[in-house]
Amino acid sequence: MADMKDFRFSREHEWVRAEGKKAYIGISDYAQNALGDIVFVELPETGAKLSAGDVLGVVESVKAASDIYSPVSGTVIETNQELADAPEKINEAPYDSWIAVVELDDESELDELMDFDDYEKFCKEEA
Amino acid sequence: MKKTPLYDRHLKLGAKMIEFGGWMMPVQYEGILEEHEGVRNAAGLFDVSHMGEILIRGHEALQFIQKLVTNDISKAAAGQAVYSPMCNPEGGVVDDLLIYRLGEQEFLLVVNAANTEKDYRWITEHKEAGVHIEDVSYQYSLLALQGPKAESILKKLTDEPLEEIRYYRFRPDVEINGIKTLVSRSGYTGEDGFEIYVSPDKVEKLWDDLLEAGKEEGLKPAGLGARDTLRFEAALPLYGHELSEEISPLEAGLGRFVKLNKGEFIGRSALAAQDVQGVKRKLVGFEMTDRGIPRHGYDIYADGDKIGFVTTGSYSPTLRKNIGLGLVKAGYSETGTEIQVAVRNKNLKAVVVKTPFYKRK
Numbered sequence: 381m382a383d384m385k386d387f388r389f390s391r392e393h394e395w396v397r398a399e400g401k402k403a404y405i406g407i408s409d410y411a412q413n414a415l416g417d418i419v420f421v422e423l424p425e426t427g428a429k430l431s432a433g434d435v436l437g438v439v440e441s442v443k444a445a446s447d448i449y450s451p452v453s454g455t456v457i458e459t460n461q462e463l464a465d466a467p468e469k470i471n472e473a474p475y476d477s478w479i480a481v482v483e484l485d486d487e488s489e490l491d492e493l494m495d496f497d498d499y500e501k502f503c504k505e506e507a
Numbered sequence: 508m509k510k511t512p513l514y515d516r517h518l519k520l521g522a523k524m525i526e527f528g529g530w531m532m533p534v535q536y537e538g539i540l541e542e543h544e545g546v547r548n549a550a551g552l553f554d555v556s557h558m559g560e561i562l563i564r565g566h567e568a569l570q571f572i573q574k575l576v577t578n579d580i581s582k583a584a585a586g587q588a589v590y591s592p593m594c595n596p597e598g599g600v601v602d603d604l605l606i607y608r609l610g611e612q613e614f615l616l617v618v619n620a621a622n623t624e625k626d627y628r629w630i631t632e633h634k635e636a637g638v639h640i641e642d643v644s645y646q647y648s649l650l651a652l653q654g655p656k657a658e659s660i661l662k663k664l665t666d667e668p669l670e671e672i673r674y675y676r677f678r679p680d681v682e683i684n685g686i687k688t689l690v691s692r693s694g695y696t697g698e699d700g701f702e703i704y705v706s707p708d709k710v711e712k713l714w715d716d717l718l719e720a721g722k723e724e725g726l727k728p729a730g731l732g733a734r735d736t737l738r739f740e741a742a743l744p745l746y747g748h749e750l751s752e753e754i755s756p757l758e759a760g761l762g763r764f765v766k767l768n769k770g771e772f773i774g775r776s777a778l779a780a781q782d783v784q785g786v787k788r789k790l791v792g793f794e795m796t797d798r799g800i801p802r803h804g805y806d807i808y809a810d811g812d813k814i815g816f817v818t819t820g821s822y823s824p825t826l827r828k829n830i831g832l833g834l835v836k837a838g839y840s841e842t843g844t845e846i847q848v849a850v851r852n853k854n855l856k857a858v859v860v861k862t863p864f865y866k867r868k
Contacts, residue, residue, distance in 0.1 A: 416732070417541075438851065445800065464798075
């Protein structure tokens with residue numbers, strides 16, 4: 381299990397884990413649970429330039445398609461091809477199942493996101 | 508928002524509740540995929556008490572219903588159920604329903620939850636002398652026990668010879684563990700199974716008894732999510748998707764439930780004209796060949812033109828493929844026809860295939 385100290389969260393239930401300028405992005409446990417069985421993931425193109433709030437990809441459950449937004453600005457440098465064949469990994473291990481790696485334009489954007497404790501409180505209020 | 512008597516039980520079982528047709532209903536308990544597979548391989552128990560029931564009786568009841576619906580119910584004996592669309596004068600579908608013939612001149616119409624009020628209004632607007640119409644939805648709760656193990660599970664709780672109840676037949680007074688029910692061999696999953704009508708004050712006990720009796724066989728509660736994927740694989744139409752006021756039963760491939768020669772009925776002349784001229788649109792099944800999931804409302808293209816739209820699309824848990832039903836121009840309905848589905852502004856390739864996608868062995 382990942383160390384939750386390293387994660388930052390958006391209000392749209394994405395997580396970011398930064399290693400220097402590299403930001404791994406995925407969806408939270410709350411999000412995967414709300415979506416239900418995930419059966420399809422549409423990954424972004426590598427090289428795509430994103431502003432915070434842009435659509436990063438799409439995750440589809442049995443019932444519906446949901447856009448995933450990038451919580452940070454930057455360039456997509458890697459996508460998780462494993463999810464194309466095994467989208468259920470997001471249900472099984474949401475914090476290990478990154479969707480894409482974005483090279484950050486501005487690391488200070490991370491400060492605007494919630495830490496795990498604040499995010500947990502945020503989820504409780506949403507429920 | 509209405510709640511069925513099982514609402515608290517659903518919450519206790521950890522169900523996710525959604526609004527559906529004016530009711531709060533369980534969409535899933537453990538997960539749609541698991542519940543879907545459970546019904547295909549063992550059995551599932553569904554609370555479908557949101558369905559509406561309308562009782563029509565009186566010495567002109569049979570003739571009256573014959574004018575309301577497209578199928579011929581005169582040939583059904585008491586104890587038989589008949590599926591039928593009910594059309595408007597233009598041949599569009601007001602609703603699709605199950606008609607139980609309780610007696611010579613007594614019929615129970617089971618209608619879609621979201622359409623119950625509309626149907627009741629429609630039927631009473633066309634009321635004739637010698638018929639009595641009553642919305643009796645409040646008198647019935649409804650459980651669907653579906654799957655290959657359904658009969659062996661239900662057998663544990665009743666002395667009724669269930670094997671004698673054939674498909675689309677019912678018995679109006681079956682005792683299940685001491686509870687009086689109407690048991691019908693029917694369903695909406697593509698599997699064998701029963702639909703069990705019971706008084707709302709008895710449904711909690713019946714639900715508990717059935718789940719207990721089916722433990723060994725792997726019976727689990729199943730939600731509306733699995734009900735939808737199950738009916739979709741069996742290519743059973745869902746009102747609001749494959750059927751609507753703007754889609755005729757002939758376009759939806761339900762011609763076998765439209766009896767143009769049975770005498771006058773609402774929509775007959777429009778449907779007869781469609782039958783003679785051939786329908787302009789047809790419901791087809793398709794399978795995605797590119798990666799992507801078709802969804803309700805997505806446009807369908809061929810040869811650079813828009814030719815129709817997706818009525819239902821999903822990942823198929825049984826086939827492990829992305830499949831859809833769509834209403835397309837009649838020239839594109841042949842099996843093997845290549846089409847494209849517009850998924851998020853990208854045209855993805857698909858091919859027309861035979862329906863149903865799934866048929867039980």
